[in-house]
Amino acid sequence: MDLVLFLTFALIAVACAINMSLQRHPVSSALSLVGVMVSLAVLYVLLGAEFIAAAQLVVYSGAIMVLFVFVIMLLNTGAEKMSKKAGTAHFLGFPLLVILLAVASWVITNATSAMKPVKFGAFTGGGPREVGWELFTRYLLPFEVTSILILIAIAGAYRLANKEMD
């Protein structure tokens, strides 16, 4: 059952990711990205990381991607057209992509050869309670630093928005 679900959603994720690069229209690309995120959320659930899955749904696909789509709609961008300079990218793109994938897979297999493969259902510490506990004890400093980072971003956004008003 787990394996069937994993294969289904892994396939959907990969298909959506490929579709995202192939689509000419920005809205289609953005929605393919949403598809990738939702299938990743399902994979998180399969691995026992329930809270991360929910956060993925709420934050990434629910808030951030909505803003993306929102902006694309507001700008009312049409389908992308191939520019003349894109010729080199057209020819070099695919071989470069293959090389990148080869290097990445080589590095990953080398780096993770010592690790054990994951088993579905083996990990149960991904609930909201466990994640909250870890966040406020072991990872308190990074957690607080991140919140300060967000505060800085808010201040920056406020400054930028005010500048436009003047």
Next chain:
Amino acid sequence: MDYLLVSVIKTLLIAPLLLATLAYIVWVERKVIAHVQLRVGPYFVGPHGLLQPIADAVKLLTKEDFIPSGVNHFFYWAAPWLGLMFAVTGIAVIPFGPTVDIFGTKVNLGLADINIGLLWILGLGGMGVYGIALAGWSSNNKYALMGALRSSAQMISYELPMALALAAPLLMSNSLNLREVIETQAGFVYGIIPNWNLFTGFQVIGFIVYMICAFAETNRVPFDLPEAESELVAGFHVEYSSMKFAAFFMAEYCNMIIVCSVATALFLGGWHPIVPPAVATFVPTLLFGISAGFLFYHGMNNIRPNDRYSFPFFGVVFAVLALVFLIPGLGPILNSLFWFFGKVGFLLFFFIWVRATLPRYRYDQLMKIAWLFLFPVALANLVLTAFCVTLFNK
């Protein structure tokens, strides 16, 4: 295997019931608004217009499915079903009643019992924006686009105070599982005040903030700016007809049921009755019995000729319902369902009541309410609750 079988049976039971409920809420809404405005509402299809939803369904199914030129076909087609899908899946995590024994099998009343129930609903609520935003954008109509933009901005803004208001009762129950949240609200204080988060948790402010946000999240009057008729014709669904239009309608009502169920679970004690259990067992029987009595009386002394037959018929139905609640074994299960759906039904009635009473807000007012009033109030409520929970360790 047992689990799979039970889940399939529950889904097969709940899915048609949900669709029927969605159809009949429309009927109830039209009736209630009509009576508020001193009209009779749907009346001619079936007794008191009771078959009107079926007539509506037939009408919507057979209507021409008009597609305007210049639309983005894929997204135009997908948007309403996407919206409906996210709305309906939210029902899955709502517990309707306690865990009961049916033929020796422990069955949770409700589809899925997951640890992140509330987060799941919030996540789907956020995803629900896509249905509306895509519909407005793909229609190639400026009114539709304006409606979609308004809706997205409104839903994103109101999600913040909503989540903050919901966090306060969660602090008290120390769980995100809706079933566990409801189970912590069992019992009575001093034998008379129900131990709901609304009363003994002092969450009155949180409840009010949540309900205001719920109106905005479901795009209902007084916050129905996305479909403001006087400004935007019909907003994001202006170009939709036939079943696609019906899908938007169903999604809206389904979202209403979900927000009301969440309010019931988090603030109003879920399936726990408002009166002590000794009395609560007989409340449904009494209510249905009195209704049956009324119907019999008015059927005998009928003013309209049709009532001679229709009123006693429903009187018999209500009387049978009243007796069903007394059957041992089945009675307690139905009783908890009665209390849960009674509370949800009352909140739904409140939604309709507000629609019949209040005018629409202006768009800048809508945003001001969210950011300058609801957000700080919800935040203060959360901080205060957190202090109290740490102090008294409730």
